[in-house]
Amino acid sequence: MNPFTQVGANWLRPIIDSAGFAVSIGLQSLATLAHLPRRARATLDQMHLVGVKTMPVVLMVGFFVGMILSLQGGQQLATFSQQESIGLIVAPLMALEMAPLITAILLAASVGSAMAAELGTMKVQEELTALNVLSVNVISYLVLPRVVALTVMSPLLALLVTWVATLGGGIIAVSQLGLSFEGYVNNSLESMRLMRETIPLPKYLFDGLLKAIIFGFVTAVVGCASGMTASNGAQGVGQTTRSAVRNAIVLIIVLDFFLGKVLM
C-alpha cells in the first residue's frame, strides 16, 4: 500500500466516517423534533441534569474568569490611565465570546462526556441493538431529549455566566482598580447599547446566545454519536468518551472562529 493510500485508509477514512455519522445523527434528531411532546419527561430530566446539576461549577468558573479579565485587563489599562474603561470590556467580551465558550467547554467535559459514556455503555451491552430489534426509534428515544436539553440549557447557562462574570469583574474593579461600582455598571450597560438590527437584543448578547445554542447542539450530537459507535467493552467506552470531549472542544473552537467572522 502506498503512503497516500495508507494515510487515507488509517487516518482520513475514520475521521470522515465519524464526522458523517455525527452529521447524520444531528439531521435525524432534527427530523424527529415532532416527537418532542412524547419525550417531554425525558427532555425535562436531561435539562435538569444539564442545567441544574452543572450550574454551580459553570457559574463559579464564570465568576473567576470575569475577575481575571477585570484584573489583568484593568492593570493593562491602568498603564494608560484608562482603567475606568474596564466595564466596557468585560461585559461585551463575556457576552459575545467567553461565556458561550466557557459554558460549551464545561458542558462538553461534563455533560457531553456523560452522554458518550451512557450511550457507549448501552452500545457495548447491546441495549441499543435491543432497542433496534424492538423497532424502537433510538434517535427519538435517546438522542432527541439530550440534544434538545443541551441546545436549550446552553444559552441559559451562558447568560448566567455573562451576568456572574460581569459581577466578578465589578468586584475586582472596585476592590483592586479603585473604581466605583456604579461607574463600572454604567460602562457595562453602555457597552451593551449596540443593538441587533432586526431583533430587540443587544448585539453582543444575541450573537453570544446564538453561539451558545449552536455549541450546545454540537456538543450533544458529538457526545451521542460517539457513544453510539462505541465498541470493545469498557476500554472502548473510555476511548469513546475521551474522543467525544476532544472532538466537541475542537469543533466548538473552530466554529467559534467562523461564527465570529459571520456574525461580525
Next chain:
Amino acid sequence: MSDAPVIRVHEVDKAFGPQKVLNGLSFEVAKGESLVIMGPSGAGKSVILKHLIGLLRPDTGTIEVAGREVPRLRPAGLAELRRDMGYLFQHAALINWLSVYDNVALPLRETTSQSESEINSKVISVLELVHLLDARNKMPSEISGGMQKRVGLARTLVTDPKVILYDEPEAGLDPEMSASVSEMIVRLRHEIGMTSVTVTHSWPCAEAVGDRVAFFEHGKLVIDAPPADILSSTIPRVREFFSTPK
C-alpha cells in the same frame, strides 16, 4: 406442525474483512419447530441470528423469514418483520433506568398505539407467564441474572412474536438457573407453539428445547439432526465436540 419453512437460509456467505464467518450456510426451520444451533466459538452461531433479524446482511445467499427476504427489506419492512420476531439477548440487554414493568411495556409504548390499560393487561399477563409479577416494580440491577433473562423473555413475548431467536439463553447462569430458563422456553413452546432458533453451548439446554440440533463449524453446517441422533453421529468432529462435557 406444518412443513412450510418459516425460516429459510440458503448458501449464505459472510466475511468480516479477511475472516470468513459464514461459508455457504443453508438450513430451514418449519413453523412451530425449535432448532438449536451449537458449535465452537467463532463458528458463526450468533452471526446467523443477527442475519435472521436483519442486523447484518449476508455477502451472498438468501435469507427468508416468514416469506420475506430479509436482506432486501428497507427500514420500514425491517421494522415490520421485527414486530413479528423476538430476540433474547445473551445478557438480556434491559434498559437499566426502567423498572421491570417499564422494560416489558417499552415495545408496546413505543411501537403501538395501544392505551395504557391495554398495555397494562398485556404486560401483567407476560410477567405472570415468566413468574415475575412480584418483581414488576424492581429495577434490573435489583434482580438476579436469571430473572433479568426472564424479563428479557417477557419483553420479547409482549409483542406476540411468531418467531423467537434465543442467543445463549443460559449464558452467565448457574446450572439450576440455566435449567429454569430452558424449562421456561420449553413451556412457552408447548403453550404458544412458537417457532424458535436457539444458540447455545449447553447440551442439556439443547436437548431440552430442540427438535433438531444443527452443529456449525467454520461457518458451515456439519450436521442437522434430532438431539438423539447427534449423540450417535459417526462424524468424527461431531463425536469429538459432543464427547467433551458441556
